[in-house]
Amino acid sequence: MSLQQDTDAEVATPDGKDAIEVVQHVPRPISEVWARLTQKEGIEAFLGEGAMLGAKGDPWHAADGTCGVTRSYHPEQQVRVSWHADADAPATLVDLQMQPEGDGTLLTLRHEHLDESADREALRSRWDAALDRLTRV
Template identity: 55%
Template sequence: MTSTTESIPDEAQSRAVRASRTVPASPEQVWQHLISREGTQALLGPGAQLGSKGESWHSDDGPHGVVRSYHPLEQIRVSWHADDDAPASLVDLQLAPDGTGTRIDLVHEHADDASLQARWDGALERLTSGMS
């Protein structure tokens, strides 16, 4: 498994947090784990459940939002509110075949909190370690 992370400023002077992992599993295997209860909670937090496009999700530790895009085996995009008073931002997770494995790329757009890099690094670590 390989991983890379970086924070880069975008043209609007807000930040995008990026995290990636490559796992030795097919996109189908990664997708099934991602949408399972264990996989969703590894990514979004305890208690979180993913629904269809337009459905709300909520983590017991505060973050919540709405599923904005849901493309099986390829992509999930959710709005992200860190808490009830926080502005919305977007989290985009994409899967792509990579050799005999799958690359998982996560981008949190307009992420103004530097602690989000550690959150997403940890989330992808939890998500991918739960696949072994």
């Protein structure tokens, strides 16, 4: 399946902290994208091998050392997690929004609260690849 990345921009959050945003249009219905995200393979495609999403407040851990807590989970709309690059890294916030667009789904991933030392290009690449894996058939 071919995916189109519509935009990829660095933006400032309302409180002045830096964020990156990755947007992709996926030529699959939102119900299929959500179903994939809620399965083990989809969660791991999104957050990393070993990651499992739980209820609000539940921790998650991936084999690459990234970790966080599920912050919110709204079927066919949004998943928000805190995200640490490793156990000692400061918390950031990853928000994945989805909405129907035509016959497909618009995915908007926003990674917020990045400090000056964050490698924004590496994070853009990470999340762009994660969305590709998540929506791959």
